[in-house]
Amino acid sequence: MIPLNQRLKKVSQYIKGDYLADIGSDHAYLPIYAIENQLATKAIAGEVIKGPFEASKRSVAEHVLGKVIDVRLGDGLSVLDDINEVTAVTICGMGGPLIAKILNEGQSKLTNSPRLILQSNVQSSAIRKLLPNLHYTIVAEEIFEEKGHIYEIIVADYSEQPVSMNEQELKFGPYLLVEKNAIFYKKWQHELESLYKIKHNLNETQHAERLIEINGEINLINEVL
Numbered sequence: 001m002i003p004l005n006q007r008l009k010k011v012s013q014y015i016k017g018d019y020l021a022d023i024g025s026d027h028a029y030l031p032i033y034a035i036e037n038q039l040a041t042k043a044i045a046g047e048v049i050k051g052p053f054e055a056s057k058r059s060v061a062e063h064v065l066g067k068v069i070d071v072r073l074g075d076g077l078s079v080l081d082d083i084n085e086v087t088a089v090t091i092c093g094m095g096g097p098l099i100a101k102i103l104n105e106g107q108s109k110l111t112n113s114p115r116l117i118l119q120s121n122v123q124s125s126a127i128r129k130l131l132p133n134l135h136y137t138i139v140a141e142e143i144f145e146e147k148g149h150i151y152e153i154i155v156a157d158y159s160e161q162p163v164s165m166n167e168q169e170l171k172f173g174p175y176l177l178v179e180k181n182a183i184f185y186k187k188w189q190h191e192l193e194s195l196y197k198i199k200h201n202l203n204e205t206q207h208a209e210r211l212i213e214i215n216g217e218i219n220l221i222n223e224v225l
């Protein structure tokens with residue numbers, strides 16, 4: 001059995017259906033874990049860079065899973081067939097804007113309306129802004145800390161009428177805002193301190209526009225904390 005870090009284990013709990021596509025798979029640890037733990041029966045491991053692609057192929061071969069995990073080289077969702085039966089897509093360990101870009105550019109490949117499980121390190125708001133345009137509604141979220149890093153997971157399902165989000169929900173996450181756990185406070189307190197530091201170094205006449213933006217962000221965070 002392959003060992004997996006807590007971050008990807010949490011992601012794996014949300015896998016739906018039997019066919020997983022893990023995009024940006026690196027060593028293919030998540031698809032291997034999913035198959036070995038009966039969370040999926042087949043998987044695609046997609047990678048855009050040759051090194052991690054080769055590493056994925058090696059790990060899959062070592063675990064003798066070549067018949068059920070297809071390792072594919074390519075950019076984002078382009079590794080999926082034009083019409084496919086994928087039931088869950090995971091995109092993990094990247095910034096929110098990159099995850100959003102991958103989804104936006106590859107939206108035509110979401111043919112089977114798979115569940116999206118997206119684990120970002122920063123700027124998750126970019127993902128939340130995009131999801132309603134793709135007809136997806138957030139159904140669960142997590143924020144947690146592992147080895148000194150704070151991560152978020154956004155889980156979204158296809159819906160004919162996606163739920164839209166207000167400014168606060170887009171920035172902080174509709175579920176995270178309700179739960180407001182200790183890590184949520186830690187993240188936004190830290191963000192607030194950084195904004196105050198930036199503000200302190202800005203000149204009122206030279207950086208008037210940036211100051212307005214920063215004050216807006218500070219107010220938004222203060223309203224929530």
Ligand SMILES: C[S@@+](CC[C@H](N)C(=O)[O-])C[C@H]1O[C@@H](n2cnc3c(N)ncnc32)[C@H](O)[C@@H]1O
Nearest residue numbers: 023024025026046047048049052075076092093
């Ligand atoms: C930091 S690693 C994360 C690996 C793994 N998903 C995890 O969460 O531990 C990000 C991986 O995504 C790959 N990647 C970045 N952009 C990509 C894209 N557009 N399409 C496919 N893979 C991509 C990188 O090559 C890298 O291997």
